[in-house]
Amino acid sequence: MRLPFLNRERELSRLARSLASRGTTLVAVYGRRRLGKSRLVQQALADRTAVYYVGDDRDGSVQRAALAREIARLLPGFAQVGYPGWEELLDRFWRDAPEGTVLALDEFPALVQSSPELPSLLQKMVDRAGGRQRGLVLCGSSQRMMHGLVLDAKAPLYGRAKEILKIEPFHPHWLKQALHLRTAREVVEHFAVWGGVPRYWELAVGHRGLWEAIEDLLLDPLSVLQGEPERLLLDDVSDVARVASILAVIGQGMHRLSEIAGRLGLPATSLSRPLARLQDLGLIRRETPFGVPARDAKRSLYRLADPLLAFHYRFVEANRSWLATGQVKAVRREIEARWPAYLGHCWEQMVRESVGRRAYLGQQWQAGTRWWGKGISGANVELDVLAPCTTDAGLVLVGEAKLAASAGEIPRLVAALKHRAADCPALADKRLVFALWILRPPAPRRDKTVFGPEEVIANSR
Numbered sequence: 001m002r003l004p005f006l007n008r009e010r011e012l013s014r015l016a017r018s019l020a021s022r023g024t025t026l027v028a029v030y031g032r033r034r035l036g037k038s039r040l041v042q043q044a045l046a047d048r049t050a051v052y053y054v055g056d057d058r059d060g061s062v063q064r065a066a067l068a069r070e071i072a073r074l075l076p077g078f079a080q081v082g083y084p085g086w087e088e089l090l091d092r093f094w095r096d097a098p099e100g101t102v103l104a105l106d107e108f109p110a111l112v113q114s115s116p117e118l119p120s121l122l123q124k125m126v127d128r129a130g131g132r133q134r135g136l137v138l139c140g141s142s143q144r145m146m147h148g149l150v151l152d153a154k155a156p157l158y159g160r161a162k163e164i165l166k167i168e169p170f171h172p173h174w175l176k177q178a179l180h181l182r183t184a185r186e187v188v189e190h191f192a193v194w195g196g197v198p199r200y201w202e203l204a205v206g207h208r209g210l211w212e213a214i215e216d217l218l219l220d221p222l223s224v225l226q227g228e229p230e231r232l233l234l235d236d237v238s239d240v241a242r243v244a245s246i247l248a249v250i251g252q253g254m255h256r257l258s259e260i261a262g263r264l265g266l267p268a269t270s271l272s273r274p275l276a277r278l279q280d281l282g283l284i285r286r287e288t289p290f291g292v293p294a295r296d297a298k299r300s301l302y303r304l305a306d307p308l309l310a311f312h313y314r315f316v317e318a319n320r321s322w323l324a325t326g327q328v329k330a331v332r333r334e335i336e337a338r339w340p341a342y343l344g345h346c347w348e349q350m351v352r353e354s355v356g357r358r359a360y361l362g363q364q365w366q367a368g369t370r371w372w373g374k375g376i377s378g379a380n381v382e383l384d385v386l387a388p389c390t391t392d393a394g395l396v397l398v399g400e401a402k403l404a405a406s407a408g409e410i411p412r413l414v415a416a417l418k419h420r421a422a423d424c425p426a427l428a429d430k431r432l433v434f435a436l437w438i439l440r441p442p443a444p445r446r447d448k449t450v451f452g453p454e455e456v457i458a459n460s461r
Contacts, residue, residue: 002202015137019048024126026161027138032283036199037139048135050104051071056110060115068083071093078096086115101134102136103137108140112145119155143280145236169306172350176457193311195307197306218311232281232309237277250302290370348384348401351368354368355367355387360451366389369386385398386399401439
């Protein structure tokens with residue numbers, strides 16, 4: 001089911017403003033697959049004179065003919081002429097198209113693969129616009145190639161773009177509307193599987209609840225999302241098998257660089273580049289404890305940043321052989337037994353991300369992080385949420401995320417949290433404010449330092 005156009009107001013506004021400006025405007029739109037880049041571009045062109053073309057891997061001559069047919073919808077007779085090269089086609093289009101026309105080339109990296117001369121020709125067109133009002137939108141899923149074509153200082157189109165939009169996953173706030181969910185807790189549970197990727201939301205619509213969607217879309221060997229991790233890597237990674245192995249090892253619980261290298265049987269130094277690439281793609285994140293420099297590799301942990309990848313490698317990949325024999329119901333029962341632990345990790349991360357987006361306890365806070373390690377007492381200490389105040393670095397929000405707690409348990413949880421915070425060396429000279437985030441909070445909530453899923457999914461920033 002196709003979803004209605006959701007959010008993206010800021011991106012749409014910036015696109016519209018750029019395309020309405022005088023002269024020739026180049027706009028680049030990029031980001032990983034499934035995030036709705038094409039839908040955004042189409043929405044921006046809905047009320048404009050425009051030609052929209054999706055590139056592919058065919059030879060340049062075949063694609064020129066296909067683009068000419070699209071242009072002929074605007075300029076009758078345009079496709080009746082054969083164009084020996086891109087320069088001839090683009091020159092005629094640029095000359096004959098009405099004032100204000102936009103040419104949108106989607107999957108631009110695929111076009112360039114078959115026609116590497118295209119960026120230089122487009123650069124010449126942009127540079128010699130001659131006062132005409134034209135728009136050029138280049139869109140692509142290969143982040144590596146889009147960087148090389150538009151953002152690299154050596155690229156022909158470098159410095160020409162008036163707007164460069166990197167499309168990111170949706171905030172969970174929009175999932176409630178997309179899947180017609182009733183409660184904030186349902187939003188958290190669905191987000192733990194589908195993340196902020198609108199294509200996954202479209203596939204999940206129409207199923208009778210989360211678990212039916214999981215069975216149909218993730219566990220069934222014939223489902224459309226089988227092999228999704230590898231497909232996400234094809235655009236940007238040359239050695240897909242090696243990088244997919246790294247994702248699998250992290251997804252199965254190996255989070256330290258030494259653990260990942262040991263499981264793969266590789267030297268740790270050989271993993272620096274692929275791990276950095278996966279971070280750039282937004283597929284993994286690197287965590288360091290609160291107060292520890294980000295460059296401290298020994299204290300760093302690597303975790304999957306995309307919920308669907310995390311679910312896949314935790315549950316689907318580990319049961320691939322069993323699923324291939326048709327044991328979908330049995331695998332589902334196993335997942336349901338392990339679901340609370342998985343959901344708890346996802347809930348913690350959602351809480352940390354919400355801290356930097358909205359006010360809590362009358363203050364604005366920086367993005368939340370964690371702390372783990374030896375405490376002052378020598379005992380191991382873990383804290384779920386730590387965030388300095390944006391206006392007072394000496395004030396720190398300290399919190400814990402729980403799946404459920406009764407009203408009677410709240411004082412004990414707060415006391416235990418304060419005890420761990422007092423043992424944390426990174427908080428020794430800080431003033432502390434404490435809070436609890438509970439996915440199933442007690443009702444009614446009388447304690448103003450207890451928050452639930454409604455606050456976490458609120459789209460306040």
